[in-house]
Amino acid sequence: MTWSAQDVCWMTRALELALRGRFTTWPNPMVGCVVAQGDSLLAEGWHRQHGEGHAEVNALAQLDPDLDLSQATAYVTLEPCSHTGKTPPCADLLVSRGLGHVVVAMMDPNPLVAGQGLERLQHAGATCEVGCLEQEALKLNAPFVHCMTxxxxxxxxxxxxxxxxxxxxxxxxxxxxxxxxxxxxxxxxxxxxxxxxxxxxxxxxxxxxxxxxxxxxxxxxxxxxxxxxxxxxxxxxxxxxxxxxxxxxxxxxxxxxxxxxxxxxxxxxxxxxxxxxxxxxxxxxxxxxxxxxxxxxxxxxxxxxxxxxxxxxxxxxxxxxxxxxxxxxxxxxxxxxxxxxxxxxxxxxxxxxxxxxxxxxxx
Ligand SMILES: [Zn+2]
The missing domain is CATH 3.40.430.10 (Dihydrofolate Reductase, subunit A)
Structure with a gap:
């Protein structure tokens, strides 16, 4: 798959945001999220601290709940979660906010997620693409991937x-x-x-x-x-x-x-x-x-x-x-x-x- 310069640009930003959690998210992965529409950045967030809000939650919290996001794209460095842990599933949140497109850097190797997050999004009608800057995302969370596998x-x-x-x-x-x-x-x-x-x-x-x-x-x-x-x-x-x-x-x-x-x-x-x-x-x-x-x-x-x-x-x-x-x-x-x-x-x-x-x- 070839990615547009815009996709690479926003995912690069999402990876930069993810890295901000490098001392405080373990044993969770570092995750960043950017919500954009074309060239315009709408919101961004990252997982700051183990046990606290995920990247998608922190990004979407910055937006007016009534804003139409059907033409917007969420760039997430890891497949949005599908399970209720310390927080509700992010895949459901993206669906409820009406995100039209979701671009994911890498699938979640966590057996509790492993494809189910993406499935939920697709089922709800969002278009999903996987693998944008995948190697960079895998490298960023190498210890997490190791622990899951x-x-x-x-x-x-x-x-x-x-x-x-x-x-x-x-x-x-x-x-x-x-x-x-x-x-x-x-x-x-x-x-x-x-x-x-x-x-x-x-x-x-x-x-x-x-x-x-x-x-x-x-x-x-x-x-x-x-x-x-x-x-x-x-x-x-x-x-x-x-x-x-x-x-x-x-x-x-x-x-x-x-x-x-x-x-x-x-x-x-x-x-x-x-x-x-x-x-x-x-x-x-x-x-x-x-x-x-x-x-x-x-x-x-x-x-x-x-x-x-x-x-x-x-x-x-x-x-x-x-x-x-x-x-x-x-x-x-x-x-x-x-x-x-x-x-x-x-x-x-x-x-x-x-x-x-x-x-x-x-x-
Ligand atoms: Zn999540």
Whole structure:
């Protein structure tokens, strides 16, 4: 299908609007909507916040309810929904407002919608066209599409390193030494916006204890992900470890079912931590599927340390890899994992630091 310049123009605008929700809509997709008649923009809207109005609702709310929309077109980046979730179906709303034409970038992979939204519109007499800037729309919501079509969560792996390949200037930092930030404030903000796009954040026990981390999104809009601590289940909780109540969402110790020490785990449980016993080897597809089933997390950010990053790489567990690199060599320290052989997909400057991003959407 060939699209007119006008269609491409309005859908481009709808995608721009959708992107505004990137830190606040997860686990919902980002969606934008433009209502236009020929060259004239009538209204626009986007899904701002999980649990609140969809893009179509926000766009149509700007228009006089008596306005004749039979000659207008609604451009929506995702098939309008057909199910009643937190809001009534958008397909019904478009029908009730008498929209004559609807152009959709991509079909909704959500099994609750999957074609039914379009069917309702067509049944009511609206002309519908699908696929305008489809690749761009699929890319925008790749984590959502992954979650709707796979049992495993979307996984982002992230670490920071020096240009000579060290994650920390010390080879084995003492627990009491605290974290070592080798990248700057702009990188920290980037990390926080990345966290806002994930339900959970996975670190190793050592990182949890050494960094005593505040794994939050304080420099970004959007909620903080739930902390998950990957552990053998043998570590007793040190008296100075933070209490579970320091986090908005209770941290979870993810441990092997068979070899963990219940005594050690009890010391964490008494401080309010949750535990999740796993039967599979860490970061295998079955392990990820169990993690998602057990905790309901559709997107997980893996933040460290070196050993965990290495497991994620060797099991090809990641969909996105973000490597932040500082300017200053460290000379020695804790070695970062080797970077993937394939070239990075994107590059971005974060203050003085260099960010490279690898992407594999199919995992
Ligand atoms: Zn909707």
């Amino acid at each position: 796979s049992r495993t969560p979307w996984v982002t792996l992230k670490w920071a390193q020096s240009p000579d390949g060290f994650m920390d200037g010390r080879t084995s930092p003492a627990v009491s030494a605290g974290g070592w930030a080798i990248t700057g404030a702009a990188s920290r903000r980037w990390t926080h916006t990345l966290r806002a796009r994930h339900d959970a954040l996975l670190v190793g026990m050592r990182t949890w204890l050494v960094d005593n981390p505040s794994l939050t999104t304080r420099d970004a809009p959007g909620p903080s992900p739930r902390p998950l601590i990957l552990t053998h289940g043998q570590t007793t909780r040190p008296a100075n470890a933070k209490a579970a109540s320091d986090w908005a969402d209770v941290p979870v110790l993810v441990h092997p079912a068979s070899s963990a020490s219940q005594q050690a785990l009890d010391t964490w449980r008494r401080a309010g931590y949750d535990t999740l016993a796993m039967n599979q080897s860490p970061m295998t597809p079955a392990w990820w599927a169990d993690l998602r089933k057990g905790l309901g997390c559709g997107a997980v950010l893996v933040e460290g340390g070196a050993q965990i990053a290495q497991i994620a790489l060797s099991t090809s567990s990641w969909n996105e890899l973000h490597v932040l690199q500082s300017l200053k060599p460290l000379g020695k320290g804790l070695a970062a994992p080797s970077l993937p052989a394939e070239p990075h997909a994107r590059r971005k400057q974060c203050g003085q630091d260099d960010l490279r991003i690898w992407e594999q959407t199919v995992r």
